[in-house]
Amino acid sequence: MAFFKRELSPIERFESALRDKQAVRQKMAERLSTAETLLVEQRTAAERLAVAGASNAQLDRAEAKLRTVEERAKMLRAELVEFDEQIVSTERALADAKAQRDRDMAADEIEGLAAAIEQAAPGFGAGAAALVDAVTKSTASIPEATRFSASVDALRREVLAAADLICWELRSAAVRTRAGNANLVLAPPTPEHVPLPEIERQLVYTLNPLLWREGSEVRRVPAFAMVALPKMLLPVALRHQHVDYLNARRVQTLIHVHGSGGFDGDLPADAPQLVDLDALTAEEREKKESAQADVA
Incomplete structure (x- = not known):
């Protein structure tokens, strides 16, 4: 039976890489600490020999050991600094990946809202059209009913046009949100004034x-x-x-x-x-x- 390993998401990959780097850094820090301790010991030993008036050969050997330990400690410090920069870069990449995930989630919600409006709009249009048909197909001619039918039909066209517009705006906002150059909160458009009842x-x-x-x-x-x-x-x-x-x-x-x-x-x-x-x-x-x- 073949087993397939699930592909990791960008966030999971960066989190895994960050954990690995932090573990490696811990080992590097321990090696540096050991080297620093040895460096102190070698300096103390060289100082003791010099104060005690040791021979030149002894001092040469002590200095050689000291230089070796110093170079080792210097190299480990440089490696640790470089590795810290890699960790910072990985942390930054992880933060960017999380921010992109949040933007994608917000964009998906916006697109879902647009899709929901698109799905609901035909139902509204059909209901309004049914009201209009109920009046226009009737043999009775009542002025109030005719005005009602005209108002409903105008409202239907206006709402469907507004639905198309808001869906277009929502999808544009979703694209901008996903790209990271838009606010996540959309302010709904407000009509210029509440229509007066006596004026169409x-x-x-x-x-x-x-x-x-x-x-x-x-x-x-x-x-x-x-x-x-x-x-x-x-x-x-x-x-x-x-x-x-x-x-x-x-x-x-x-x-x-x-x-x-x-x-x-x-x-x-x-x-x-x-x-x-x-x-x-x-x-x-x-x-x-x-x-x-x-x-x-």
């Missing part, structure tokens, strides 16, 4: 600084931010390339560059290059009415 909104990503009005309130938002834009302004903003949907490819790239955080607050009134969406809408309306009048 669409979560989009701004490409330019924007301005619009909601009643008496003037809203100002910067470029490259996730905002809930009133749907009545969405067509003109899309036509003029001032916003784009969250699942657009260029938006994913811009989020990678600028981040996906929402914008909480308003820009100052004198912020440069603000695009007035209300004015843009009014201008398009005037052009359309003028064209219709010319035709008439």
Whole structure:
């Protein structure tokens, strides 16, 4: 019967190598200690002979023995210093391997989260689609039900787009985490404002600084931010390339560059290059009415 030995992980290999080196170092330290003791004895003996007035031949032999022991101790000290450097290098490699293991575990968890969202998203989409079908396939025509169906369908598209986006962000974060150049904690993106119930909104990503009005309130938002834009302004903003949907490819790239955080607050009134969406809408309306009048 053939037996196969399990391949050691990098951490296990470094730990084993470190244990072996530490055992070897212990033996080297013991040899050095013995040599140092012998060196002291030889120095004492040479000193005793010199003080006692020993012959030149005796002193020559004592000095020769002393030099031999000194060279031996010097060599052992140098070897021990060099071996200590090897141990430090192995300890550093072990620490790096453990850090990589921790990064890999964190990246695996992030990728698992992305996979879980991907698996759950179709179920949400199917459930929302079933609600929409329940209304659209009914022979009864109730305005409240129709509005409910439209809201659910819009929410379904928005959530599925957001799910695609967050999965892309999570996998990008996993790659950066595995490479060791990302924080392990991901801050979830926060929409620019909680949508007001009386205003239908669409979560989009701004490409330019924007301005619009909601009643008496003037809203100002910067470029490259996730905002809930009133749907009545969405067509003109899309036509003029001032916003784009969250699942657009260029938006994913811009989020990678600028981040996906929402914008909480308003820009100052004198912020440069603000695009007035209300004015843009009014201008398009005037052009359309003028064209219709010319035709008439």
